[in-house]
Amino acid sequence: QVQLVESGGGLVQAGGSLRLSCAASGSIFSLNTMDWNRQAPGKQRELVATITGGGSTNYADSVKGRFTISRDNAKNTVYLQMNSLKPDDTAVYYCRATTRYAVSYWGQGTQVTVSS
Numbered sequence: 001q002v003q004l005v006e007s008g009g010g011l012v013q014a015g016g017s018l019r020l021s022c023a024a025s026g027s028i029f030s031l032n033t034m035d036w037n038r039q040a041p042g043k044q045r046e047l048v049a050t051i052t053g054g055g056s057t058n059y060a061d062s063v064k065g066r067f068t069i070s071r072d073n074a075k076n077t078v079y080l081q082m083n084s085l086k087p088d089d090t091a092v093y094y095c096r097a098t099t100r101y102a103v104s105y106w107g108q109g110t111q112v113t114v115s116s
Helices: none
Strands: 002-007 010-013 018-026 031-039 046-053 056-060 066-071 077-082 091-099 104-106 108-116
Touching: 002 104, 010 056, 018 031, 018 091, 018 104, 018 108, 031 066, 046 077, 056 066, 077 091, 077 104
Parallel strands: 010 108
Antiparallel strands: 002 018, 018 077, 031 046, 031 091, 046 056, 066 077, 091 104, 091 108
16 A cells, blocks of 8 residues: 655745645555646546656646656655646646556645636
């Protein structure tokens, strides 16, 4: 079992920045890929950014150049630095961890609200 706890969400004006954190605990030795997803009201959950165990990253087109995903393996934490935020970025942001056995775990989510 893996437990994920997100933090760092909040209310910010358009153009501002936030940094989300996701701390993992439990059977972390088996963790491989970690990613951030988001779900806006009335919309499907979408993948925002991914980072592999080797540090390779990938981003949704909508956030490229504005968001940066990183991980600190010593702290078992993954981050999402969000810059130049837009009202369209408003959503609940979820952290997901996938083990080498292809089992995924989700955090409880953290609300990000960007005002215009």
